[in-house]
Amino acid sequence: MSRVAPTEVRTVTCVGAGVIGGGWVAYFLAKGYRVVAWDPAEDAEQRLRHLVDAAWPALTELGLAAGASVDHLTVVDTLAEACAQADFVQESAPEDLELKRTLLADISAATPPDVVISSSTSGYGMTEMATRAEHAERLVVGHPFNPPYLIPLVEVVGGEATSPEVVSWTADFFRHAGKSVIEMKREVPGFVANRLQEALWREALHMVENGEATVEEIDLSITDGPGLRWALQGPMLTFHLAGGQGGMAHMLDHFGPSLLSPWTRLEAPELTPELRDAVVEGCEREADGRSIDDLVAERDRGVIAVLRALGRA
Structure with a gap:
């Protein structure tokens, strides 16, 4: 057969x-x-x-x-x-x-x-x-x-x-x-999306345990915050736009040192030149010729459509 x-x-x-x-x-x-x-x-x-x-x-x-x-x-x-x-x-x-x-x-x-x-x-x-x-x-x-x-x-x-x-x-x-x-090119426990979900989930549990945020506040922080953007462009392109016209390269060069700030209980990887270049080049591939202005307009149209679909705009 x-x-x-x-x-x-x-x-x-x-x-x-x-x-x-x-x-x-x-x-x-x-x-x-x-x-x-x-x-x-x-x-x-x-x-x-x-x-x-x-x-x-x-x-x-x-x-x-x-x-x-x-x-x-x-x-x-x-x-x-x-x-x-x-x-x-x-x-x-x-x-x-x-x-x-x-x-x-x-x-x-x-x-x-x-x-x-x-x-x-x-x-x-x-x-x-x-x-x-x-x-x-x-x-x-x-x-x-x-x-x-x-x-x-x-x-x-x-x-x-x-x-x-x-x-x-x-x-x-x-x-x-x-x-x-x-x-995927290689095995990794939890694959891609579950590892990302797990990182957010663990930090959420830490915040509840330490009295830093309630369950309701944590959910609202995603549904009315970055979750709206992630539905359209994901965390990488979201930060690509956070760099303004300089894109991800400016974002990493300007905010890279904040990776060492204790914003989460997870240890950040060292922002080596190789890691920086890999992230920048990846964003350029994903943008696929779309300018920052193109991506901003695409994001804004999408967020408005999601908000209207949810009855929140």
Whole structure:
């Protein structure tokens, strides 16, 4: 058997039907795929169909693929039956390393050897999860964000045994399925977005513990502050604009020493010339020819649109 092209996947097997797995099921159904699901819980099918039904109005509003239907969902009794039919497998079991190792080995044994198997893990690397699996070259992380049927981002990264072709194939498949993809070059615990979320989360807990801010103040500081900008341009381009017409280069040269100020409980990396240049060049690539004035206008239009959509302007 040869691996189907990313654009030719027709049947997706979802192993695990909780909040994340069920969200994947709803998403793939909305994109027109046939979905086969398996979960060991006795009430798994009832909970899964309830989740899909609850998500379907939002997915319908976003726009369903031609022929998309909840009737294309089949819930089966065994893992072997689910995996035998797959063109692609998305595993979404609880975040337990021993469970992941055993389950991925079982999935790999039950799935045709050329079918890609992706894990929704939110923190473990595939290198540590694939230790018991045969054909570990086709095991890869495809980390979504909750709810997977609404949040576009998926982080794709392989383990030491994962074939680079499989990483590329998986990224292409998710893009074809309508996702926004970060195709990571190396494993790092928590991937990209969770590490950033975790840094903010830890600092928030410190502030609550020390009586420096309330829960409500912390949430408001993001929803009515930088969160509005991050939805449009992210933290790097946000600081690129903070440098005025000088962009990120001016920002780093002017404010770089403040990295040593005790604004957070996290230690800042040394702002070496190499790090400075990498950040500046990255912003220039992301700007892709857009001037500071262009980016400011784009940001302002976006923030106004978000505020109006939320009924706050």
